[in-house]
Amino acid sequence: xxxxxxxxxxxxxxxxxxxxxxxxxxxxxxxxxxxxxxxxxxxxxxxxxxxxxxxxxxxxxxxxxxxxxxxxxxxxxxxxxxxxxxxxxxxxxxxxxxxxxxxxxxxxxxxxxxxxxxxxxxxxxxxxxxxxxxxxxxxxxxxxxxxxxxxxxxxxxxxxxxxxxxxxxxxxxxxxxxxxxxxxxxxxxxxxxxxxxxxxxxxxxxxxxxxxxxxxxxxxxxxxxxxxxxxxxxxxxxxxxxxxxxxxxxxxxxxxxxxxxxxxxxxxxxxxxxxxxxxxxxxxxxxxxxxxxxxxxxxxxxxxxxxxxxxxxxxxxxxxxxxxxxxxxxxxxxxxxxxxxxxxxxxxxxxxxxxxxxxxxxxxxxxxxxxxxxxxxxxxxxxxxxxxxxxxxxxxxxxxxxxxxxxxxxxxxxxxxxxxxxxxxxxxxxxxxxxxxxxxxxxxxxxxxxxxxxxxxxxxxxxxxxxxxxxxxxxxxxxxxxxxxxxxxx
Amino acid sequence: xxxxxxxxxxxxxxxxxxxxxxxxxxxxxxxxxxxxxxxxxxxxxxxxxxxxxxxxxxxxxxxxxxxxxxxxxxxxxxxxxxxxxxxxxxxxxxxxxxxxxxxxxxxxxxxxxxxxxxxxxxxxxxxxxxxxxxxxxxxxxxxxxxxxxxxxxxxxxxxxxxxxxxxxxxxxxxxxxxxxxxxxxxxxxxxxxxxxxxxxxxxxxxxxxxxxxxxxxxxxxxxxxxxxxxxxxxxxxxxxxxxxxxxxxxxxxxxxxxxxxxxxxxxxxxxxxxxxxxxxxxxxxxxxxxxxxxxxxxxxxxxxxxxxxxxx
Numbered sequence: 001x002x003x004x005x006x007x008x009x010x011x012x013x014x015x016x017x018x019x020x021x022x023x024x025x026x027x028x029x030x031x032x033x034x035x036x037x038x039x040x041x042x043x044x045x046x047x048x049x050x051x052x053x054x055x056x057x058x059x060x061x062x063x064x065x066x067x068x069x070x071x072x073x074x075x076x077x078x079x080x081x082x083x084x085x086x087x088x089x090x091x092x093x094x095x096x097x098x099x100x101x102x103x104x105x106x107x108x109x110x111x112x113x114x115x116x117x118x119x120x121x122x123x124x125x126x127x128x129x130x131x132x133x134x135x136x137x138x139x140x141x142x143x144x145x146x147x148x149x150x151x152x153x154x155x156x157x158x159x160x161x162x163x164x165x166x167x168x169x170x171x172x173x174x175x176x177x178x179x180x181x182x183x184x185x186x187x188x189x190x191x192x193x194x195x196x197x198x199x200x201x202x203x204x205x206x207x208x209x210x211x212x213x214x215x216x217x218x219x220x221x222x223x224x225x226x227x228x229x230x231x232x233x234x235x236x237x238x239x240x241x242x243x244x245x246x247x248x249x250x251x252x253x254x255x256x257x258x259x260x261x262x263x264x265x266x267x268x269x270x271x272x273x274x275x276x277x278x279x280x281x282x283x284x285x286x287x288x289x290x291x292x293x294x295x296x297x298x299x300x301x302x303x304x305x306x307x308x309x310x311x312x313x314x315x316x317x318x319x320x321x322x323x324x325x326x327x328x329x330x331x332x333x334x335x336x337x338x339x340x341x342x343x344x345x346x347x348x349x350x351x352x353x354x355x356x357x358x359x360x361x362x363x364x365x366x367x368x369x370x371x372x373x374x375x376x377x378x379x380x381x382x383x384x385x386x387x388x389x390x391x392x393x394x395x396x397x398x399x400x401x402x403x404x405x406x407x408x409x410x411x412x413x414x415x416x417x418x419x420x421x422x423x424x425x426x427x428x429x430x431x432x433x434x435x436x437x438x439x440x441x442x443x444x445x446x447x448x449x450x451x452x453x454x455x456x457x458x459x460x461x462x463x464x465x466x467x468x469x470x471x472x473x474x475x476x477x478x479x480x481x482x483x484x485x486x487x488x489x490x
Numbered sequence: 491x492x493x494x495x496x497x498x499x500x501x502x503x504x505x506x507x508x509x510x511x512x513x514x515x516x517x518x519x520x521x522x523x524x525x526x527x528x529x530x531x532x533x534x535x536x537x538x539x540x541x542x543x544x545x546x547x548x549x550x551x552x553x554x555x556x557x558x559x560x561x562x563x564x565x566x567x568x569x570x571x572x573x574x575x576x577x578x579x580x581x582x583x584x585x586x587x588x589x590x591x592x593x594x595x596x597x598x599x600x601x602x603x604x605x606x607x608x609x610x611x612x613x614x615x616x617x618x619x620x621x622x623x624x625x626x627x628x629x630x631x632x633x634x635x636x637x638x639x640x641x642x643x644x645x646x647x648x649x650x651x652x653x654x655x656x657x658x659x660x661x662x663x664x665x666x667x668x669x670x671x672x673x674x675x676x677x678x679x680x681x682x683x684x685x686x687x688x689x690x691x692x693x694x695x696x697x698x699x700x701x702x703x704x705x706x707x708x709x710x711x712x713x714x715x716x717x718x719x720x721x722x723x724x725x726x727x728x729x730x731x732x733x734x735x736x737x738x739x740x741x742x743x744x745x746x747x748x749x750x751x752x753x754x755x756x757x758x759x760x761x762x763x764x765x766x767x768x769x770x771x772x773x774x775x776x777x778x779x780x781x782x783x784x785x786x787x788x789x790x791x792x793x794x795x796x797x798x799x800x801x802x
Contacts, residue, residue: 057687079689094687096680098747103673107688113670 006033007069008169008201009054009086014063016049016225019393021422023049025225026063031170034199036192038216038233040209042245042296042482044448046225047205048091051172054203055088056081085169087160089176091205093152097145101125101155104144111164128158132191133184149179157188161195170201177211189215207296209241209486221245242486246450246478269411269442272308273318274300276465282318283308283460283467285411285444290437292456293446295485297416300465301446305413308444312411323442326350326409328400330416330446336400337388344370344384346399350407373402378428394425401429405436412436414445418452430455450478463487502796506740506756509789513763521770527649533766534651534759535717538641539564541655541758542710543729544736545662546703548754551737552666552679553699554745555600555607559615560707561730563589565723566622567711572631572721579634586708593704594697601696615730622723631721641716654713655755662751675699679747732761735786741793760785 009031016024024046031037041047052058054065056078065073067084081087087108095104102122106112112121122140129136138151147155153176160171173192177185192202193215206212212219212233219236221229221244229244236244270285283304285291293301309327311319329335338346348355348366355365370384377398381391388396397417404412418426433455437443445456453459459476461469461484469484517533518525524533543560550557567589574582596614600607643650666672677685678695686692710729715721738744739760740753764785768778 055687077689078687082689088687090687094681094684096677096684096747098680099673099677103677106670106673107677107685107690110689117670118668 007031008033008067010064010066010069011050011054012064012066014050014053014060014065016053016058016060023225024053024060027222027225027227029220029227031201031203033169033201034196035218036196036202036204036216038212038219039203039205039222040207040212040219040241040245041222042450042485045222045245047222048174049225050222051088051090051174051203051205054081054086055090055172056086057088082166085167086172087168087170088172089156089160089174091174091178093149093156095144095152095156095159097143099144100140101138101142101144101147102140104155105140105159105162108159109162109164111166124162124164125155125158128162129154132158132161133187150181150184153177153179154184154188168200170203171195172203172205174205175207176204177206177208185211207486209238213238213241238486242479242482246482267322269322270308270444271320272304272311274304274307274465274467275318276300277467281467281470283444285442285458287410287442288437288440289457290433290443290445290455292453292459293444293462294453294459294481295462295468297448299462299485301462302415303465304462305415305444305446308411309413321411323410324408325411325413326404326407328404328412328414328417330414330419332393332397332400332419337396339389341388342385343374343379343381343388343391343399346388347373347384347402347406350403350409354408369406373406377402377405377432392422394421397421398425398429401432405432405441410440411442411444414443414447416446416448418447418449450481453481461485498796502793503741503750503753505789505793505796506750506753506760509739510756510760510763513760513767517763517767517770520767524766524770527647531649531651533763534649534655535641536714537651537759537762538654538658539710539714539717539726540729540732540736540762541658541755542706542713543726544733544740544754544758545658545751546706546710547733548737548740548742548749548751549666549699549703549706550607551734551742551744552676552747552749553696554679554682554747555611555696556734556744557611557703558608558730559611559618560703560710560733561727562615562618562622562723563593563704563707564711564714564726564729566618566625567708568715568718568721568725569622569626569631569723571637571712571715572633573625575634575637576632589708590701590704593707594701597696597700597703598693600700601693619723626721626723629720629722629725631715633715633719633721637712637716638719641713655759659752659755662755666749666751676747676749679745679749732758735782736761739786739789 007030011027011029013026013028014024015026027046027050029050039047049058053060056076059076060073063073064071065076067086072080072084096107102118102125105121105125106117126140129138133154136154138147138155144152144155157173157176161168176188180188189211192204196202204212204216213236216233219231219233219241220227221241223245266287268284269287271282273282283291293304295301307316307319308321309325310316312321312325338349344366347370351369352361355362374384379391379395379398379402381395388399391399433443445452447453453476457473459471459481460467461471461481463485468487471480523529543564546560547557567586570582570585574585596610599605600610645653666675674685674690675695675698678692682692714726718725736757737749737754740750740755740757742749742754761782764782765778768781773781
């Protein structure tokens with residue numbers, strides 16, 4: 001840094017927490033004029049949070065946002081960001097599916113109004129689309145909902161580069177090529193280089209490290225809400241980049257000391273093959289094992305868990321499950337808890353058939369089960385009849401765990417269940433998981449946290465819906481998981 | 491492939507008009523006398539207030555909410571209009587403006603507190619009805635002369651309700667579908683997050699849409715009392731369901747900001763005509779609501795079939 005002639009944006013000491021989770025721990029980041037900055041990091045490193053702060057959609061807890069040398073952190077908003085020439089293309093698309101391409105362009109530009117705005121908007125977006133991708137086949141009058149995912153992504157990116165009244169200095173592209181085929185992605189990135197040559201700046205976030213290394217001038221690596229490395233792109237290569245994303249200090253958790261069971265020592269209870277798998281690789285779980293499902297978020301791990309669940313309750317092609325299953329959701333608010341119910345009800349709902357007396361639920365037995373799990377899993381509440389929302393997030397998640405662990409399920413599927421849970425609770429739950437596994441329960445655990453893989457007996461790494469690596473505990477290193485997660489196969 | 495898709499899309503869009511045409515043909519076959527200016531005016535006169543109430547509902551549906559209070563709200567506005575407009579026009583107008591302001595406030599409340607609109611509007615429907623009954627315990631009041639005159643206007647050659655429907659549909663179609671701010675309003679229903687990320691205030695768009703709903707509710711009440719010339723708190727109770735059915739018949743969807751003003755007006759006219767048609771068929775009034783429901787289900791099933799075909 002400091003070699004840049006002019007700085008467009010400079011973030012200083014930006015911090016942001018969501019409850020107990022510290023997403024950004026004081027980040028400094030500067031972008032110069034006419035620079036393409038590559039930003040990489042594993043899941044939850046804080047990239048998206050940082051970009052949301054810069055785009056004005058998320059207010060930081062502290063820190064300075066300097067644009068052209070002026071600190072605008074107080075009262076910073078999307079409107080201020082736009083007025084100062086900063087735009088963001090978010091990872092989840094931000095187009096209105098019910099509107100046409102031209103109308104979506106209008107949404108971004110308050111200046112497109114008055115008589116003939118529709119023609120002007122149409123011309124604006126069409127010119128930009130033609131420039132990026134000649135022969136794109138998208139007409140300004142097309143309804144966005146009718147376009148393919150890749151076309152929508154093109155429209156959104158083209159839209160971000162259109163200019164009316166406000167200036168345009170910096171465009172943030174968060175995973176811009178995720179739904180594009182290779183040649184379209186290349187055309188897009190070459191367009192990005194042309195824009196950079198014209199003096200615009202771009203922040204490029206991508207899990208495809210090849211893209212980052214080829215198209216950015218400088219690469220910034222984030223981890224645990226901090227910037228951990230920063231170098232010109234030509235001084236990184238794939239291995240050093242992956243290395244920078246991992247931890248320098250290896251976590252040697254106490255789990256390393258537990259006895260390693262033989263893989264084939266117990267009977268197989270789950271065997272499942274992903275529909276997208278091209279070879280014979282299948283997910284296999286033996287009784288009493290904790291199986292980790294690793295890889296970047298959204299690469300088919302949750303789908304695999306749902307597939308196993310479907311295979312257990314009904315019949316499913318390519319899935320063989322022995323024994324009842326329970327599912328622990330990671331998205332507590334929408335699929336984990338029953339927000340209107342008491343803690344006790346939330347715990348017992350999976351086990352109601354066991355509590356019937358004369359075909360009705362016996363409230364005494366219900367209370368007994370709730371009370372015993374309150375003790376076992378240490379749910380911190382004076383009364384299990386309180387509403388579930390009276391608990392902290394971590395304790396709510398404990399109740400969801402208790403629901404699964406207190407049931408008759410022999411196989412427990414966990415969909416990144418520790419999201420947003422504080423460290424203390426996590427450690428307690430890890431102990432319970434180990435005890436339960438030792439008692440013969442099997443766990444399939446999708447996790448985005450590298451540390452949690454240390455608790456697993458066997459790990460499958462997912463990429464694009466397929467298992468790309470099959471790693472036993474002894475062979476497991478963070479490096480190895482990262483290498484397979486970022487594997488760029490055809 | 492594209493041609494087929496276009497065809498299906500076109501078919502889906504034309505479905506409200508086709509439904510109306512089929513119904514008209516059926517009516518003319520059953521009752522040829524209806525095919526006159528007098529006959530059409532008579533059959534369609536209540537289409538105007540229903541169309542206005544349907545558009546009010548459409549504004550609310552466009553932002554992914556539902557208004558269960560529009561029927562009793564229209565009833566209340568007829569009471570206010572019938573009681574005050576002929577004698578104290580200023581007070582009457584002020585009260586009607588207050589009603590619209592209440593709708594704006596309802597939109598703000600729903601957005602700020604993130605409340606389900608169904609619950610809020612269901613509650614408010616009893617408030618509107620209560621005020622209306624307090625104002626006018628028994629049917630009465632009187633339509634102001636000008637309103638009565640307007641609603642019974644005779645234009646040579648064309649039935650007045652048809653002219654009124656065309657004007658109303660055109661105004662809303664241009665305002666919501668072609669103006670630049672209309673895009674933002676509809677975008678709020680399509681992807682609120684995207685609209686907010688572009689720097690627009692969702693609170694404002696919700697308030698504007700509920701304000702429009704309130705305004706069209708008032709217009710519906712005014713046109714209704716212009717026709718009946720007496721007010722009643724319960725006069726428009728059925729409008730709540732009519733308006734929802736009209737929006738959906740007209741090609742609108744409950745979520746996603748997909749609405750069509752022209753379609754909604756066509757849907758409202760279809761509903762009004764369906765009632766006449768059922769009378770011509772000598773179906774007893776007890777069965778009429780059921781028969782209307784059956785028409786609705788048939789049309790919606792057709793639409794679903796077309797949509798599914800195009801998705802394939």
